[in-house]
Amino acid sequence: MNEKTKAYLLEAYEGEAQNREKKENDPWNPGFHLSPPAGWLNDPNGLCQSGGIYHVFFQYSPQDPCGKGLRSWGHYTSCDLLNWQYRGIFLCPDEWFDRSGVYSGCGVVSGNEIFLFYTGNVKEEGTFDYILAGRQANQVMVLQRPDGTMEKKLLLTNENYPDNYTCHVRDPKVWKHGSSWRMILGGRKKGDRGAALLYESEDLYCWRLKKEITSKIPFGYMWECPDVLSFGEKNFLSFCPQGISREEYRFQNVYQSGYIPLKGDIDHALEADENCFTEWDMGFDFYAPQTFVDQQGRRILIGWMGLPDIEGEYGNPTVERGWQHCLTLPRVITEKKGKLYQNPPAEFLKLRQDSYPLSEGQSVEISVPYVEGEFTELTDQPFSLVINQEVEIAWENGVFTLKFSNESGAGRKTRKAKIDGLASVRVYADSSSVEIFVNDGEFVFTSRYYPESQKRQMVLEHSAGKACLWSLKPMKVCLRMEEKD
Ligand code: FRU
Numbered sequence: 001m002n003e004k005t006k007a008y009l010l011e012a013y014e015g016e017a018q019n020r021e022k023k024e025n026d027p028w029n030p031g032f033h034l035s036p037p038a039g040w041l042n043d044p045n046g047l048c049q050s051g052g053i054y055h056v057f058f059q060y061s062p063q064d065p066c067g068k069g070l071r072s073w074g075h076y077t078s079c080d081l082l083n084w085q086y087r088g089i090f091l092c093p094d095e096w097f098d099r100s101g102v103y104s105g106c107g108v109v110s111g112n113e114i115f116l117f118y119t120g121n122v123k124e125e126g127t128f129d130y131i132l133a134g135r136q137a138n139q140v141m142v143l144q145r146p147d148g149t150m151e152k153k154l155l156l157t158n159e160n161y162p163d164n165y166t167c168h169v170r171d172p173k174v175w176k177h178g179s180s181w182r183m184i185l186g187g188r189k190k191g192d193r194g195a196a197l198l199y200e201s202e203d204l205y206c207w208r209l210k211k212e213i214t215s216k217i218p219f220g221y222m223w224e225c226p227d228v229l230s231f232g233e234k235n236f237l238s239f240c241p242q243g244i245s246r247e248e249y250r251f252q253n254v255y256q257s258g259y260i261p262l263k264g265d266i267d268h269a270l271e272a273d274e275n276c277f278t279e280w281d282m283g284f285d286f287y288a289p290q291t292f293v294d295q296q297g298r299r300i301l302i303g304w305m306g307l308p309d310i311e312g313e314y315g316n317p318t319v320e321r322g323w324q325h326c327l328t329l330p331r332v333i334t335e336k337k338g339k340l341y342q343n344p345p346a347e348f349l350k351l352r353q354d355s356y357p358l359s360e361g362q363s364v365e366i367s368v369p370y371v372e373g374e375f376t377e378l379t380d381q382p383f384s385l386v387i388n389q390e391v392e393i394a395w396e397n398g399v400f401t402l403k404f405s406n407e408s409g410a411g412r413k414t415r416k417a418k419i420d421g422l423a424s425v426r427v428y429a430d431s432s433s434v435e436i437f438v439n440d441g442e443f444v445f446t447s448r449y450y451p452e453s454q455k456r457q458m459v460l461e462h463s464a465g466k467a468c469l470w471s472l473k474p475m476k477v478c479l480r481m482e483e484k485d
């Protein structure tokens with residue numbers, strides 16, 4: 001461990017220790033979503049499964065719940081997606097090439113080994129715009145040696161990107177492609193155009209630029225966190241464009257996150273058709289998702305239940321309680337007729353405790369904050385579910401809405417989406433979030449919110465289908481590293 005690592009970890013763990021108890025005692029501490037032990041969390045990173053163990057890394061800066069500290073990677077592991085062990089800070093900014101933060105990236109499994117890739121962010125001192133000058137975007141691979149020590153290997157620097165790119169090139173996602181490897185990076189071109197760069201490698205060490213992938217006409221000034229998802233012959237490019245104008249029924253957040261079906265495989269795909277961009281999520285808090293294929297062959301997505309640059313619009317009152325943000329539920333992605341569907345994995349059914357059938361006009365009070373609701377056989381009649389008089393989930397005349405009262409939404413008001421017909425709704429309410437899966441996961445609405453009470457009163461105002469609620473037990477998340485299994 002070098003001196004920089006020691007200094008970073010000392011400060012980070014001190015920050016964690018200061019706020020951890022406050023967070024553990026916070027009624028808004030999530031029961032079945034991964035969140036930072038203390039301080040700030042953003043993107044999920046390095047998602048993979050190896051030897052049966054799921055690894056979830058995350059952008060972490062424990063020193064400051066507002067995210068002002070330098071980013072590191074925190075680390076959780078699990079055998080079953082329900083019991084989690086915090087394993088501490090795995091990567092921190094301790095080299096010249098990542099001195100301003102260990103930014104987002106991925107993990108790939110090759111044999112018994114996990115290779116991690118991330119962007120080492122460097123902001124040079126001086127007067128720069130940090131777009132065209134003053135920033136280094138270093139792509140780095142991390143190797144774990146058999147003796148447990150780790151080596152960071154610098155793979156690509158600003159010199160390796162095309163001349164028409166700014167210094168914003170980041171978020172490597174790597175996957176096996178036939179007998180070789182591909183890496184995709186998100187970027188901002190000069191002239192403010194978002195795009196992605198595809199690299200290829202035979203050995204994960206040496207990377208060559210293969211091509212650029214962008215939209216037919218400009219679609220945002222920057223693309224963050226790209227990913228490529230394949231289902232048989234069908235390929236999709238997922239990314240987070242910044243700079244798209246807001247509309248009434250789509251693109252309602254400051255930045256977007258979605259996917260475009262590609263024509264042909266990634267090596268041969270032409271420009272992505274921005275008219276076919278589908279948002280992953282229609283709620284207030286969803287960004288920077290990453291997917292991986294687990295050992296059962298499921299394509300699983302996890303997103304950040306948050307967004308950058310929302311100050312002034314809405315907020316998260318947990319900051320005063322020493323922490324901010326959480327990840328979404330893991331979601332199994334399936335493909336049907338060129339569309340991607342998201343649903344919680346079957347494992348989450350194991351959290352169900354007591355069941356409460358519910359009929360129209362009826363109100364049920366559940367004494368825990370963790371609740372699942374399933375509404376099926378809906379037949380295009382108006383639907384409306386109210387939670388604690390603070391949240392209204394409704395569908396009528398082809399429009400789905402999610403509304404929060406002022407206090408509980410902390411500035412969040414309404415999100416809407418055009419949904420032609422309604423067949424099913426599945427709601428997962430945690431102590432400070434709600435995720436709504438509509439029509440078997442064709443649409444999802446994800447939001448943080450801050451209920452006053454930790455009991456859940458659910459009122460089904462309209463529905464012409466079957467409805468059932470379940471109280472849920474929380475996941476088990478062990479934060480004490482000394483209790484490692
Ligand atoms: C997305 C993002 C990434 C970057 C990371 C830094 O939220 O901006 O592009 O790598 O966050 O924390």
